[in-house]
Amino acid sequence: MSAESRARIPPASTAITLLGKGVGIEIFRRKEFYVLLFLMCIYAVGVIIAGAVGIEDAATFFFLLNLGLTFAYLSGHLLALLTAARQVPKELEHRTLYPLLAKPVTRQTYILGKWIATTAAGIATLFLLALLSFVPWLVFPEATELSGLLFLQMIVLGCLSIALVAALGLLLSLVVPPGVSLTVIALFFLFWNQAKAFLLAWYGDGPAAGFLGWVLQYIPDFSKLNLVTRYTDGVGPLGASEFLGLAVYGGLITALALLLTGVLFERRQL
Amino acid sequence: MGEKRPIVEAKDLVVEYGKGSRKVRAVDGISFNVTEGECVGFIGANGAGKSTTIKTLMGFLFPVSGTVRMFGEDCGTVESRRRIGYLPEVALYYPFMKARELLELYGGLQGMTKHELRERIPELLNLVGLQGKGEILLRNFSKGMQQRLGIAQAIISHPEALIFDELSSGLDPVGRHDLRRVLLDIKNSGKTIFFSSHELTEVETLCDRVIMIHEGRIVTEAPVSDLMKPLNLFEIVFSMQDGNTLPESVERLGPARDGNQYRLSINDVELYSRVVHELSQAGAAIHSTSSKSRSLEEYFIELVKSSGNEEGAA
Numbered sequence: 001m002s003a004e005s006r007a008r009i010p011p012a013s014t015a016i017t018l019l020g021k022g023v024g025i026e027i028f029r030r031k032e033f034y035v036l037l038f039l040m041c042i043y044a045v046g047v048i049i050a051g052a053v054g055i056e057d058a059a060t061f062f063f064l065l066n067l068g069l070t071f072a073y074l075s076g077h078l079l080a081l082l083t084a085a086r087q088v089p090k091e092l093e094h095r096t097l098y099p100l101l102a103k104p105v106t107r108q109t110y111i112l113g114k115w116i117a118t119t120a121a122g123i124a125t126l127f128l129l130a131l132l133s134f135v136p137w138l139v140f141p142e143a144t145e146l147s148g149l150l151f152l153q154m155i156v157l158g159c160l161s162i163a164l165v166a167a168l169g170l171l172l173s174l175v176v177p178p179g180v181s182l183t184v185i186a187l188f189f190l191f192w193n194q195a196k197a198f199l200l201a202w203y204g205d206g207p208a209a210g211f212l213g214w215v216l217q218y219i220p221d222f223s224k225l226n227l228v229t230r231y232t233d234g235v236g237p238l239g240a241s242e243f244l245g246l247a248v249y250g251g252l253i254t255a256l257a258l259l260l261t262g263v264l265f266e267r268r269q270l
Numbered sequence: 271m272g273e274k275r276p277i278v279e280a281k282d283l284v285v286e287y288g289k290g291s292r293k294v295r296a297v298d299g300i301s302f303n304v305t306e307g308e309c310v311g312f313i314g315a316n317g318a319g320k321s322t323t324i325k326t327l328m329g330f331l332f333p334v335s336g337t338v339r340m341f342g343e344d345c346g347t348v349e350s351r352r353r354i355g356y357l358p359e360v361a362l363y364y365p366f367m368k369a370r371e372l373l374e375l376y377g378g379l380q381g382m383t384k385h386e387l388r389e390r391i392p393e394l395l396n397l398v399g400l401q402g403k404g405e406i407l408l409r410n411f412s413k414g415m416q417q418r419l420g421i422a423q424a425i426i427s428h429p430e431a432l433i434f435d436e437l438s439s440g441l442d443p444v445g446r447h448d449l450r451r452v453l454l455d456i457k458n459s460g461k462t463i464f465f466s467s468h469e470l471t472e473v474e475t476l477c478d479r480v481i482m483i484h485e486g487r488i489v490t491e492a493p494v495s496d497l498m499k500p501l502n503l504f505e506i507v508f509s510m511q512d513g514n515t516l517p518e519s520v521e522r523l524g525p526a527r528d529g530n531q532y533r534l535s536i537n538d539v540e541l542y543s544r545v546v547h548e549l550s551q552a553g554a555a556i557h558s559t560s561s562k563s564r565s566l567e568e569y570f571i572e573l574v575k576s577s578g579n580e581e582g583a584a
Contacts, residue, residue, distance in 0.1 A: 014378065025364075029366040096363055099357070099361060099420065102354065102358075104380065105348070270330040
């Protein structure tokens with residue numbers, strides 16, 4: 001034990017990679033990803049059976065494609081959210097956060113590493129399951145009139161949406177228990193668009209309607225970033241400015257959520 | 271040789287938990303130093319403020335007032351943490367990881383290269399008694415094995431100072447013995463060690479100095495040898511023969527009588543020598559003499575109880 005200290009301050013990129021690798025190992029050895037993959041395989045088998053029994057019309061093709069892509073889209077988000085929301089609470093509960101932050105790693109690097117890893121895991125899930133959601137193409141080869149550009153736009157905005165869900169998962173996990181943060185974000189993800197429309201319709205003529213509308217537009221609306229139905233409905237791609245506007249919208253809210261997470265975590269008594 | 275530099279400097283440290291009426295002062299204005307090469311034990315009852323103090327040293331908690339410096343830097347800076355090996359109080363390491371993967375993670379975060387880790391990990395697993403366990407998932411590790419792994423991650427990069435919170439928690443006697451051996455090696459290599467422990471024999475064996483904390487305040491801070499000195503207890507069992515009478519100077523000490531035998535306890539080495547001499551002169555038959563040192567544990571229990579009594583009286 002007389003050896004000289006070999007400790008050095010690792011570059012932030014190394015620390016982020018190592019933290020990310022840890023999250024990767026966690027996802028690889030837990031059940032969630034495999035359950036999602038299994039469900040997607042059931043879908044693919046169902047599509048093949050549908051083809052085998054002679055269901056070949058275009059409407060069925062688009063319906064099945066929508067079903068598969070929606071499931072892949074939701075799965076990517078779900079995995080990112082589940083993983084992000086448990087990172088800090090579990091590490092605190094098991095006290096693994098202490099030896100980790102006792103190493104020469106800043107709290108911001110820790111948050112960034114966890115966010116990048118959970119986002120990457122969600123995106124990888126989206127990609128893998130999206131591949132399987134194209135099984136209908138094998139069964140209905142004639143039904144191919146879909147926009148390649150819109151598909152690309154759907155994937156880019158889907159990735160941004162996963163990044164946002166991961167950032168919000170980390171942020172809320174610092175202030176509320178993991179179960180609450182999961183429920184709140186899941187509800188926002190699934191129903192905020194409808195809830196917002198209801199609120200505006202219900203209070204649209206009220207004295208502070210303008211203020212309400214102003215406030216509501218700052219609450220993340222995941223439906224803006226979801227182009228799955230637009231794609232499977234065969235609608236054309238978004239215009240460049242509209243697409244860029246949505247990309248900036250997703251990027252800005254994600255950055256804001258990450259910034260808030262960093263500030264809260266930096267000041268938190270552990 | 272110049273004066274040894276301070277590694278840990280805590281001054282008037284106050285740490286509180288909670289807010290408003292539920293605010294609890296866990297550490298109440300403590301000051302202490304740990305200098306280079308020292309091994310210092312930090313002891314106290316449950317809830318005395320040991321873990322809070324250590325977490326503040328590591329930058330996990332922020333003091334309400336007072337200062338803490340490590341290696342001359344503000345506590346919690348990346349530079350100060352680079353030089354410290356830290357063991358938290360009972361951690362349950364990632365159940366989905368293998369022991370080797372965990373050590374690669376922690377070693378990598380200490381800036382160690384893959385090549386260094388390839389050499390260091392098997393050596394380290396061997397050192398903490400986990401040889402051949404590198405590829406086992408941690409969900410299959412017992413509490414004691416997790417603690418051994420915790421020690422391994424703390425010393426992986428040969429840090430200049432070690433800070434251990436509840437050192438031998440969860441370890442069986444063999445584990446504690448192995449750990450003492452590892453720490454003695456580290457201590458003999460001139461590294462600084464600061465640890466809290468409930469295992470006071472460990473503190474007696476390893477430490478140069480002891481800091482005792484009770485209800486957030488330091489009640490004793492002294493070298494272990496100084497604490498042990500006044501604890502010497504001597505016992506003499508004797509009887510008076512042939513009608514000889516008990517010397518008056520001995521009678522004043524109030525020996526306990528059991529039949530024709532007397533039993534006398536003395537806690538001063540000079541007095542003890544004088545009494546033995548006087549009893550011999552007076553023709554007493556000395557059946558046995560024994561000396562015993564009270565353990566640090568007994569000293570600690572007395573100290574805590576007397577603090578409790580003082581508070582009760584107040």
